[in-house]
Amino acid sequence: MRQVESRPNKGGEVPYDTIVLKKEGSIATVILNRPEVMNAISPQMFDELNDSLGDVAGDKDIRVVVLTGAGHAFSASVDIEAESDGKDRFLPDLSPEAQRRFVQDVPQRVTKAIFNLEKPTIAMVNGPAVGDAFDWVLACDLRVASTNAKFMCGFIRMGLIPDTGATWFYPRLLGLTRALELLFTEDWLDADEAYRIGLLNRLVPPEELESATMALAKKVAGQAPIAVKLAKMHVYRGLQMSLHESLDMAASDEVMALGTQDHKEALAAFRKRRRPVFKGK
Helix, strand or coil: CCCCCCCCCCCEEECCCCEEEEEECCEEEEEECCHHHCCCECHHHHHHHHHHHHHHHCCCCCCEEEEEECCCCCECCECHHHHHHHHCCCCCCCCHHHHHHHHHHCHHHHHHHHHHCCCCEEEEECCEEECHHHHHHHHCCEEEEECCCEEECCCHHHCCCCCCCHHHHHHHHHCHHHHHHHHHHCCCEEHHHHHHCCCCCEEECHHHHHHHHHHHHHHHHCCCHHHHHHHHHHHHHHCCCCHHHHHHHHHHHHHHHHCCHHHHHHHHHHHHCCCCCCCCC
């Protein structure tokens, strides 16, 4: 696996073979880039996704991360052709323990990298998102989709249990009954229904997808980075806490926020009737 190195944010693209990492100002876009096979996830793509997510996590200039796919699909999940060529995550000549470690160290590592990013993440869903890719969409904080988007579990039909987060994300984001139906039936969840049940933040025509996503990304990136980071952390940790525990944590972190330059800048901007310019300090 490639060594993750923090690359200076000078804008433009960071070179990879199966993905594209673009940095434009305070926004990084990670693009699954195998459109000829609907961005099916190869072993190399797993590797490069883990590397790129490590890159943006360590880049202090990046405030928002967008995840999307090239062409007409977000991703058709794992590349079956690559698996049949002897690169299967469940390779027959690996021991069960080696198979388990591979699942944890490669596909699951991507889910954890997305979910654990301290910066806000937005899935820009341009088309079908299946299996691992659907789980990665759900691992993002916000989701903007075009009317061409649709979603499927994809594991059960292959005789497999979902291993990149579906059984954790589905009940929390879709509700228990709908989650079990999608898992058991392998039916598609179309974009209209996903928006109706609140899974999507925005649903737009295909030609408006990028502009709508970037407008949302820029709006989030314009907020106070430390406060956004803390708010994200409080929401997710709060799901596992009582109200009293959450309030105690908020009280401690508010003391820290009150001492930031961003808070002082917000006060100065309010008094002068101007927009604040936050620096994440």
